[in-house]
Amino acid sequence: MSSATPKKRLKPKISSPPPPPSASRRSPIALEPPRHLFPSKQELLRLVVVLAIASSVAVACNFLANFLRPQTKPFCDSDLDALDAFADDCEPCPSHGECHKGKLDCARGYRKLGRSCVEDGDINETARKLSEWVENHLCESNAQLLCYGMGTAWVPAEEIWNDLDGHPLMKNFGWDTAIFIYTKQKAIEATGKIMQNRTEVSGMKELKCPDSVAEHFKPYTCRIRLWIFKHVLLVVPVSLLLVASAMLIWKVRCRWHLSTRVEELYHQVCDILEDNALTSKNSNGETEPWVVAARLRDHLLLPKERKDRVLWKKVEELVQEDSRIDRYPKLVKGESKVVWEWQVEGSLSSSRSMKKGEQGKLKSSHGRHLNFDQPSPESRRDLQASLQ
Structure with a gap:
């Protein structure tokens, strides 16, 4: 018996489907890409140029930013070599x-x-003001010494240091602080560059304002007094000359005023005596023709002029020289009085008109008006009654 050999089973072949009839009909040109899918040469060149410009701007901005804002490095320690x-x-x-x-x-x-x-600007400004205050203090002290010999010129620096503690400007920095001490040191150092300084045997430093600078701090009274002492040989003769000139001018003015007032009183006396004489003549002896000289004086002179004996004496001299007036003693109410009387004889109208014209000129020149220059008849009678 023959052994049976197994037979292999054959797999069926799978046949691909036939292509569609439309695909077999397409031409080969239809399978190529379109023409506008890729950029042309000109567009590609433009794109390269734009990219180059953008890159250059970016590089420049980065360089400028690094230049303006450099990266800061830490500081090296002060104790390094x-x-x-x-x-x-x-x-x-x-x-x-x-x-x-x-x-x-x-x-x-x-x-x-x-x-x-x-x-620091605030510290410098404060130190400058403090330095000026110290300079003024030192210069005023030296000026007092130069003018009146009081005070001292050299001031210890320690005293100035203590005086600065109470200055109002130092309150802005607080008390006993490092800035407070530094500001005072800076002020005293600035003052020492301008003022004179010296060191005593004990080692204490002293400051002084120069005499040339202290001259500007002297009071005006001191400057005038020192100038007079310096130019005494010139001031004394000039002062004497001025005083003598003032006295001469005053005397001339007083004499002129005296002479003017004497003439004015003399003309008033003549008018009163003449009016009294005419009134007595017309009244047929009812009124006395004479006038008491003392009463006439008290009537014409002002109260302050009665103390001036020279004024009325000059008037009496003019009356005595006038031949138209008689002066003689007379017993009035039991007392001996000197009376004045006008001589009626002569051309009285012409002399009276001349005197009136002269008195008008005097009144216009001196601006003075007397009530008895042109007395009314009633006032004349009252005046005659009071003078007799």
Whole structure:
């Protein structure tokens, strides 16, 4: 018997489907990409130019930003050696500054500005005002010594230091602070550059205002007095000359006023005597023709003029020289009086008109008006009754 050999089962072949009839009909040109899928040469060139410009702008902006805002380095410590301070990994500590662990602290009297230390303006201004106050104090003290010999010129610096403690400007910095002490030191140092200074044997420093500067602080009375003492050989003769001139002018003026007033009184006396004589003549003896000289004097003179004996004496001299007036003693009410009487004989009308014209000129020149220049008949009668 023959052994049966197993037969392998054949797998059926799977046939691919036939292509569609439309695909077999397409032409080979339809399988190529479209023409506008890739850029042309001109567009590609433009793209390259735009990218180049954008890259240049970006590089320039980055460089400018790094230049304007450089990366700050820490400060080198102040206690480093001079060679180590110029290392590339740190920046040297600026002047008037103290650096520690890369940080900057400014010294007293300085403040931080950026990465440097500058002087503090408030402290400098306060120190300047304090220095001016000390200068004025020293110069006034020296000026008092030069003028009146009182006070002292040399002032100890320690005394000035203590005086600054009570100055109102120092209250802005507080008491017993580092800025307070630094401001006083700066003020005294500035003063020492202008004022004279010396050191005593004990080591104490003293300051003094120069005499040339103290001259401007002297009072005006002191300046005038010192100038007179300096030019005494010139001042004394000029002063005497001025006094003599003033006295001469005063005497001339007094004499002129006296002579003018004497003439004015003399004309008034003549008018009164003449009117009294005419009135007595017309009244047929009812009125006395004479007038008491003392009563006439008291009537014409002002109260302050009665003390001047020279004034009425001059009037009496003119009356005595006048031939138209008689002067003689007469017993009036039991007392002997000197009376004056006008001589009626002669051309009285012409003389009277002349005197009236002269009195008018005197009144216009001196601006004075007397009530008895042109008396009325009633006032004449009253005057005659009072004078007799």
